[in-house]
Amino acid sequence: MNNLRLQILICKGTGCVSARSDLIKENFDKSLEDYKINDVELMYDDKDNLIAIDVEAIITGCFGFCGEGPIVKVEPDNVFYTHVSPEDVNEIVAEHIIHGRPVKRLLYRNPKNNEVVYNQRDMNFYGKQTRLALKNCGKIDPENIYDYISYDGYQALFKVLTEMSPQDVIDLIKASGLRGRGGGGFPTGIKWQNTYMSPGDEKYIFCNADEGDPGAFMDRSILEGDPNSIIEAMTIGGYATGANHGVVYIRAEYPLAIHRLKTAIGQARKYGFLGKNIFNSGFDFDIEIRYGAGAFVCGEETALIHSVEGKRGEPTRKPPFPSVKGYMGNPTTVNNVETYANIPQIILKGPEWFASMGTEKSKGTKVFALAGKVNNVGLVEVPMGITIREIVYDIGGGIPNGKKFKAVQIGGPSGGMITKENIDTPIDYENLKEIGAMMGSGGLIVMDEDNDMVDIAKFYLEFTQDESCGKCTPCRIGTKRLLEMLEKLLDNKGSEEDLQKIEDLCHNIINSAACGLGQTAPNPILSTMRYFPDEYLKYARREMKKFYKIDKDKCVGCHKCAGLCPIKCISGELKEKHEIDKERCIACGTCAKACPVGAIAMGK
Secondary structure, rough: OOOEEEEEEOOOHHHHHHHHHHHHHHHHHHHHHHOOOHOOOEEEEEOEEEEEEEEEEEEOOOOOOOHOOOOOOEEOOEEEOOOHHHHHHHHHHHHHHHHOOOOOOHEOOOOOOOOOOOOOHHHHHHHHHOOOOOOOOOOOOOOOOOHHOOOOOHHHHHHHHHOOHHHHHHHHHHHHHOEEEOOOOEHHHHHHHHHHHHOOOOOOOEEEEEOOOOOOOOOHHHHHHHHHHHHHHHHHHHHHHEEEOEEEEEEOHHHHHHHHHHHHHHHHHHHHOOOOOOOOOOOEEEEEEEEOOOOOOHOOOHHHHHHHHOOOOOOOOOOOOOOOHHHOHHHHHHEEOOOOOOOHHHHHHHHHHOOOEEEOEOOEEEEEEEEEEOOOOEEEEEEEEOOOOHHHHOOOOOOOOOOEEEEEOOHHHEEEEEEEEHOOOOHHHHHHHOOOOOOOOEEEEEEEOOHHHHHHHHHHHHHHHOOOOOOHHHHHHEEEEEEEEHHHHHOOOOOHHHHHHHHHHHHHHHHHHHOHHHOOHHHHHHHHHHHOHHHHHHOOOOOOEEEEEEOOOOOOOOOHHHHOOOOEEEEEEOOOEEOOOOOOOOOOOHHHOOOOOOEEEEEO
C-alpha cells in the first residue's frame, strides 16, 4: 500500500471570505469526514493498487489572484481551482481527491486562448512574479504558528539574537539596499541607524499598517496571510535600534488582519518569541496594536505618531525626523508592512541575495495591487526594473474586450500616469520620478481607451481633498479650489484660461503645503495634463459631448429608465434590452439613478 499526503489550501483572504470561503472550508471538512478519507477508505491508482491517503483542508492567506476567487489549491498536485463555490466541494473531493481527476470546469482558463491551465506554475499571472514579501501567503495557515516555523519562521530572529550585534544587523540591511515600501523609498538601514545612534532613555519601533490608498491592499494581505513575519521583523528591528516596545498602527477597517495579528502575537508570546529574555539573549521586546483614526493623512509617519499619542492626526514639518524625536519625544523607527516582510529573508539569505534582484538603486521586489481594465486582477510581486508592458500584458493578461491600452495610474492619489509612450520604462524609484510618476505604496490601475482622464484626475483629487487634515491653507483651500475648477471643466462651463489657472494653482500647492499629502495632491492633474492635453482642451472648448449608455449584458428590461427619462430618448420594450439615443441624451443622470442593476453609466 502506498501513502499519499494531500493538502487542500483554501484562500481566506478578505475577498474570498466575502465570497463564502468560510463555508467552503466547512464543507471540505464535512465531505472528508463523510467519505472517511483519513480512515483510509477506497482510493486506487491506475493499476488498481490501494493508496492510503492523508488529506487536510487548511485555510491560507491571499493567493494574489483575487479576480479568480474563491481559490482552492490541491498540493502536491499544484492544481489551482478558481471561482469555487461551497456547492463545488463534494465534486472536488469525489473526483480529484479520491480518483485523482481534476475538475476541469473549475480550472483557470487563459484569457488569450481560452485554454485550460491545470498547474499554477503554468499560469502567466505567476510566471514573472518573484514572491518575497508574499512568499508565505497562500502557503501556510496564518493562524497556526507551527506552519510559519516550518517555513524557517523565527530562524532569522534566533540568528540575530545569538550571533549578531545591533550594528551588524544594521550594516546587513544597509548592504541589501532595502528601501521603504510605503512610498518614500528611504533606505531602511539608514533609518534604523539614525534611531540606533539617537540618544534616548526609551526607543520605539512602529509598523505603519494604515493602508489608505484607494484600491491598495498589499499590507492587508500580508498581515492576513503571514502575520508572524511582521512580528519577527519588528523584533529584529527593535534589537537593531535599541527599542523594547513595538506598535502596529492598523486600520480599524481591517478586522480580519487585526484578528490574525492578535492571534499571531498571542502565539508568539506563548512560545517565547515575544516578551522577556527572548532566546535567553537578555533582549526584551513586545508589540501592541493601535487602531487607525480613519484618516488617510495618518499614513504619514508624524501624523501616525501623533494619533498614537492620542492627539489629532496632523503631520508636522521635518526635521526633526521621528528617528531622532518621535513617539513621546523619543527616537522612533517607522516602517510599513511590506518593508518588514522582507527583513527575515534578508537576514537568512544575505544582503547579496536581495541586492541581486532589481536595479542599481532600487533593489529587491515590489508588490502592486493590479486593478482596472485588465484581465487578471490581483496582487503581484515583481522584481524592480520590470516594465509596465510586462505587468499589464504578461502578468495581467492584457486589456479586456480587445480595447487599447491608454495609461496606468501608479502611486495612488499622489501618483501619476504612465502612458503607452513610457510603457517600456523599467519601474524603479528613479525612473518613475523622471516621467512624472511615483512608486507610492503600490496601487496600479490600468485604463483603456474609454477612460476619461480629466474625470480620473477629478476622482483622485476628490479623495485627497476629502482626506486633507485642514491644518495648512494650501491643502485645505487650494485642493477645494482645484476641485471646483475641474468640475467646471467637466460640466462644459470652463475655458482655456482656466487650464493655466489650474496648472498654476497645482504648482503653488506643491510648493507651499505642509506635508506630503498636500505636496503630492496635484500630481494626478499635472500628470494627465502633461500626457493628455487634448482632453483638457476639448473640455475647455466645450467640445466634449456627454451622454449615458446602457450595458446590454446587464440590462434586464425593467423599463424604469425609459419611464423616468425627461426627454424620452430611451427605446426598448418591457423585458427587452434598452438603448439610449446618445445624440438626444442631455446627460442628466436620471436613468443611471433609477437603474436597479447598475447597467447605465456615463459614456463619451
